[in-house]
Amino acid sequence: MTKVAGSATARAHSNIAFVKYWGNRDQGLRLPANASISMNLADLHTTTAVEWNSGLDADTLTINGAIANETARMRVENHLDTLRARFETDRFARVDSRNNFPMGTGIASSASAFAALTTAACAALNTTVSERELSILSRLGSGSAARSIPPGFVEWHAGDSHETSYAETFAPADHWKLVDLIAIVSREHKRIGSSAGHETASSSIFQPARVASAAERIASVKTAIVGRDFESFAETVEADSNLMHAVMMTSKPPLFYWEPLSLAIMEGVRRWRQDDKLMVCYTLDAGPNVHCICADGDADAVAIRLRDLCGEIDILRSGVGRGAHVLPTD
Numbered sequence: 001m002t003k004v005a006g007s008a009t010a011r012a013h014s015n016i017a018f019v020k021y022w023g024n025r026d027q028g029l030r031l032p033a034n035a036s037i038s039m040n041l042a043d044l045h046t047t048t049a050v051e052w053n054s055g056l057d058a059d060t061l062t063i064n065g066a067i068a069n070e071t072a073r074m075r076v077e078n079h080l081d082t083l084r085a086r087f088e089t090d091r092f093a094r095v096d097s098r099n100n101f102p103m104g105t106g107i108a109s110s111a112s113a114f115a116a117l118t119t120a121a122c123a124a125l126n127t128t129v130s131e132r133e134l135s136i137l138s139r140l141g142s143g144s145a146a147r148s149i150p151p152g153f154v155e156w157h158a159g160d161s162h163e164t165s166y167a168e169t170f171a172p173a174d175h176w177k178l179v180d181l182i183a184i185v186s187r188e189h190k191r192i193g194s195s196a197g198h199e200t201a202s203s204s205i206f207q208p209a210r211v212a213s214a215a216e217r218i219a220s221v222k223t224a225i226v227g228r229d230f231e232s233f234a235e236t237v238e239a240d241s242n243l244m245h246a247v248m249m250t251s252k253p254p255l256f257y258w259e260p261l262s263l264a265i266m267e268g269v270r271r272w273r274q275d276d277k278l279m280v281c282y283t284l285d286a287g288p289n290v291h292c293i294c295a296d297g298d299a300d301a302v303a304i305r306l307r308d309l310c311g312e313i314d315i316l317r318s319g320v321g322r323g324a325h326v327l328p329t330d
């Protein structure tokens with residue numbers, strides 16, 4: 001992208017939730033039903049260039065060098081409408097977004113995508129926006145994007161209004177060397193994405209129980225991370241993932257994301273932790289891929305076991321990442 005006044009490039013990392021966001025109490029504002037906790041993933045990121053250009057008569061979007069489909073362009077345009085209203089500009093934008101992780105692996109890109117888009121779009125307007133407001137604005141594009149703004153280990157406060165629902169760091173990236181090994185069980189595009197899933201969450205009779213007990217799990221995971229207590233961390237992270245999937249499976253219509261291989265890996269992970277004393281636990285988002293969260297020193301041993309169990313599957317690997325940031329111009 002040519003460098004003109006009104007342009008900037010930003011990078012944001014994907015994140016993996018340890019206490020999940022599932023269901024909104026305000027769908028339009030993406031005010032979540034419960035607070036959530038995640039860590040940023042250093043090795044999975046989106047880099048987005050935004051150029052506000054008075055010569056354009058509509059927003060344009062390219063993803064990994066190709067013109068994006070209309071659904072993706074509209075979601076970005078809606079988000080840019082929000083930023084145009086907030087910062088009082090009527091210019092359209094040229095947006096070029098690139099992921100460093102393979103597309104179509106079922107790894108969510110909306111978190112890093114909307115965090116990078118918001119950070120670049122604000123920087124290109126030459127406005128100083130606080131980390132908190134960047135998180136609030138990113139949330140409107142994709143809920144989990146709020147958590148990709150601050151660095152390291154992050155809590156997204158559910159809040160009860162637009163202004164009070166934002167994420168902030170509670171431990172820096174170098175606090176605990178955790179590694180996410182993502183076993184790619186299926187590359188198929190998910191039939192029901194998270195945005196549609198959030199809308200049906202409240203149709204499960206288990207959702208109120210999951211939401212009511214979330215504060216307890218938030219406190220327990222935070223204490224475990226701060227104290228680097230893997231046993232306690234593992235127990236709560238797995239329980240939280242299981243609870244979210246119980247809600248998904250009992251929603252109307254029911255959502256089943258697990259595949260037979262997902263279950264085999266979950267079973268393996270529990271065994272490796274109990275019998276082999278490896279520091280590893282699992283968590284799954286709205287898809288069949290299994291995030292195996294390991295202590296740094298045990299990640300290689302877990303990767304070997306994953307290959308023994310699954311044969312030739314792709315495994316993505318990432319440590320704990322920094323927050324969204326503007327890249328220097330050259």
Ligand code: DP6
Binds near residue numbers: 019030108111198284
């Ligand atoms: C299962 O943030 O992708 O990954 O706000 O509609 O973009 P939208 O949903 P999204 O939902 C993430 C759901 C999850 C759990 C989590 O990351 O907390």
